[in-house]
Amino acid sequence: MTTYLVTGASLLGSGSGDLLLADGHLGDPADAPPDAVRIDASGLVALPGLVDLHTHLREPGREDAETVESGSRAAARGGFTAVHAMANTEPVADTAGVVEQVWHLGQTAGYCDVRPVGAVTAGLTGQRLAELGAMADSAARVRVFSDDGVCVSDAVLMRRALEYVKAFDGVVAQHAQEPRLTEDAQMNEGTMSGVLGMQGWPAVAEEAIIARDCLLAGHVGSRLHICHVSTAGSVELIRWAKSKGWNVTAEVTPHHLLLTDELVASYDPIYKVNPPLRTADDVEALRAGLADGTIDCVATDHAPHPTEDKECEWAAAAMGMLGLETALSVVQAAMVDTGRLTWAEVADRMSVRPARIGRVSDQGQALETGSPANVVLVDPAATRAVEPADSASLSRNTPFRGMELPGAVVATFLHGRATVLDGKLQ
Amino acid sequence: MKSHLLSTGDLTKGDALRVLDTAAELRSLADRPIKKLPTLRGRTVVNLFFEDSTRTRISFEAAAKRLSADVINFSAKGSSVSKGESLKDTALTLEAMGADAVVIRHGSSGAPHRLASSGWVRSSVINAGDGTHEHPTQALLDAFTMRRHLGDLDGRRVAIVGDVLHSRVARSNALLLSTLGAEVTLVAPPTLLPVGVSSWPVATSYDLDAALEKTDVVMMLRVQRERMNAAFFPSAREYSRRYGLDDRRFARLPDHAIVMHPGPMNRGMEIAANVADSHRSVIVEQVTNGVAVRMAVLYLLLSGADTTEHAAGEPTA
Known part of the structure; x- marks a missing residue:
């Protein structure tokens, strides 16, 4: 070597x-x-290698959009040495077999450590728990569980998942989106959605779930992680939950730190994403939350889609954006060049803390002898x-x-x- | 005017008045035995309708034909679109056929904008209604109709009543009528006003009776009965009682006020039959005016695009 x-x-x-x-x-x-x-x-x-808690690598199932190899190459170019591959593949990563396959594909590609995320519910259907323990015990050693893409909206199921993962020090990463409040939703509900004639996606749909899940996590004493926080109100709720001493962590995406729903006026689906781009006030609150540590980390929500799924009218388009190769630059633009984070704090938010949340022991370590x-x-x-x-x-x-x-x-x-x-x- | 008509918000007051004045000249054609002008001979107008709308389509068709344009009707049903063809491929096909203008009706808000800005077509794009966004030619024909009855719209009061949230007609009218100096009040139950409506250049009210007494125009919007299933209002009867233009409310309108409706109407729901058929109702005239206004739009977009004979004040690309 x-x-x-x-x-x-x-x-x-x-x-x-x-x-x-x-x-x-x-x-x-x-x-x-x-x-x-x-x-x-x-x-x-020099920073410790970046760790992404939220990556869609699309394999197995949508190898036309991304593969474990192509996605981990993009990750390496973005400075990442570990990514967490989300479970919403086809088939869903809800068994030991699928997570081991993804883990092996990552090993073979060799561009970064690929840590599979396990589904919380079988088939992401929100009906019953997936075999969380089998995934935790597998070669992939899954510690992060998420139905990302859909919310675990059933309060009882969410409670049980939070309790169950305590047995292997797991964490449930919630995609906070109240389903009834967001049926057919296309963009942030606010001034822009009214003008553009688009079905709105209210902030409360995210915040209501976050409030509920923080209370649940506090009640059962479990680890809860909130995916892609996008509203000012969510930051307030997480700040409150942390003040209670509850074990709640949160991530923000690069795009929610930089872009706003004003861009949707172009009707270009390149800006269509879940959760949607919000307002400038939300962006400001997210930056402040990341700066003061309320939001623990930046996670990309890298979501590749083939051209035809974006080259169409807004309503027909897929939700999601690429993020791995631009994440660090966006964080520099939004946080470092604006004086809100030092590089040492960038290392904390993009490497140390996400590694700790994902229980990745050989990532996010100090730049010192032995690491x-x-x-x-x-x-x-x-x-x-x-x-x-x-x-x-x-x-x-x-x-x-x-x-x-x-x-x-x-x-x-x-x-x-x-x-x-x-x-x-x- | 620009090279497309996507939103009434893109029109300056000068643009809008030019369309309305041109439409007034063209409207006189409707009363002549021979209704045709040679202006757009050799130009091709495509009516691209992804949603059924016989009324709007035939209005555009009549407008284009009276200007001697060739008209191609492309309806999504039974076409390649229903077999999964994308908007892009449809657009490329039309472009290859040499369309000069594409009149598009689409269920997705922003689809005309997408067509105009994507580079898929070079033709002028005219929004004939997109999702719950806008319907600019409807607003122009409404303004045209108001002007015929009330003259200059500056300072005139217009109440637009009903399902504003889902109405492309309301959005386009709110923007256009404000540009023309009218005072617009949107009247609806709180559930049917969009979040953020306070940033629009209009007033809002939950109380139809209060709005009616001082209005010059009352425009009733179509309300789908199915909305009650999504809890926008409790029942059709309750909606009708609180927001319908019934005989009692009609009697309280100022004498000069006119009643409008973009159609198709739900008689007995948002408007009583007697009101719809009254002498103050201009609903049928709206349809006639629609042809003249659409002629004006086609004329200004197409004849101005590549000829130099039009002097100052004519459209620029």
């Missing part, structure tokens, strides 16, 4: 230091062997215009196309091996 000596990097954005990547771990740079490959990292920020050599080098001074055709994903549905975004991933190391060097996949 190649040994790398990274020199002159700004470790977590402060000072200047060297990193030795040898045998999959970080070593003492003073011990660098003479044949170590030297990487001049002056001007670059697994999962490292990303970022050039914060770079800028680039997002070009969909450049993506490593099989899909092209990025809402950031054409936007000038700051920052570029120069290198990504997964357990000491370079998956990206000089900005190129290895």
